[in-house]
Amino acid sequence: MKNGVKRKVQNVWFKEHQWLRYSVSEDSLYCAPCVLFGRNDSIKEKTFIRPVTDWTNISGYFKRHERSDSSHFRFVEMADNFLRVIRNEKPSISDTLTSSRDLQIGKNRHIMKRIIETLILCGRQNIAVRGHTEERSNFMAILNHAASEDDVLSKHLTQPTNAKAKYTSPDIQNEILKIIGRTIRENIVRDCNKSDYFAILADEATDTSTKEQVSLCLRFLEHTDNGLEVREEFVGFLHAHSIRGQALATLLLDTIDEYEIDGDKMRAQGYDGAG
Ligand SMILES: [Zn+2]
Structure with a gap:
């Protein structure tokens, strides 16, 4: 490097252009962000990522490099972001995406x-979930009331998407109710299986669609802080294809298996009152 140019590089350019790097062994100037971040980019001005050795034309290089449409500033920004992430001053993109x-x-x-x-x-209050229309159902009325003090829920319910994406359609309600029912039943069965003995209570009735329904309950003793307490719990309606004794017995035994009730502890059966 010529001495005059060297002085200028040291005194002026390095102060004004912090991205400049000088290689002693190559005796050339580099633009650090362009060399480091421009390599894999489809950068038009390939000269940006090559070292500058033509010292006679150095000011032309700066002019080209810092043109307003130059890619240089993009790489400076990338380098700046990189350094911020390394110094923990800014979350990385993957961190931002994860959060x-x-x-x-x-x-x-x-x-x-x-x-x-x-x-x-x-369910707890025995309120019908459905209404004459979906919008006027008890379920939607209570949910909308809850949304009046809940921004997240309110935003979700008022967004212009179909009811399926809102998780409020009758199909979704049924699916959720089914899961709730299964969870409640599993909890009851777990408590029942902890007791020493239990009784089943079953009663059959014809429902409004003239199908034979058998309601099934479990009666068992539970150890509580207040001593032993009798619990009688409804576990489900079973559909009976026939009300003959053999068919009902098979249905009950199959259901005890299906619900994973410990049948070995069964000591009594009652066929009245479970309705
Ligand atoms: Zn550059």
Whole structure:
């Protein structure tokens, strides 16, 4: 490097252009961001990523390099972002993506929780879930009421998508109710299996569509803080194809197996009152 140029590089250019690097062994100038981040880019000005050795034309190089439409600034920004991530001053893109995904998961869970809670409330209070129209159902009325004090739920319910994506359609309600029912039954069976003995209570009735329905309950003793307590729990309606004794016995035994009730502990049966 000529001495005059060297002085200028040291005194002016390195101060004004912090991205410049000088290679002693090559006696050449590099633009660090362009060399490091421009290699894999379809950069038009290939000269940007090559070292500058033509010292006579160095100011022309700077002019070309810092043109407003130059890719140089893009690589400077990439280098700047890279350094911020390395110095922990800024979350990386993958971190940002993960946290926004976590946020979405959290929101979705919150929404599902509110929907499930509403269905449980309807069940607990013996309120019909459906109404004359879907919009005017008890379920939607309670959910909309909850949304008045819940921004996340409110945004979800008012977004212009079909009811399926909102998880409020009758199909989804049925699916959720089924899961709730199964969970409640599994809890009852777990408690029942912990007791020493239990009795089954079954009663058959004809429902409004003239199908034979058998209601099944479990009666067992539970050890509580207040001593032994008798629990009588409904576990489900079974559809009977026939009300003959043999068919009913098979249905009950199959159901005990299906619900994973410990049949060896069964000591009594009752066929009245479970209705
Ligand atoms: Zn550059």
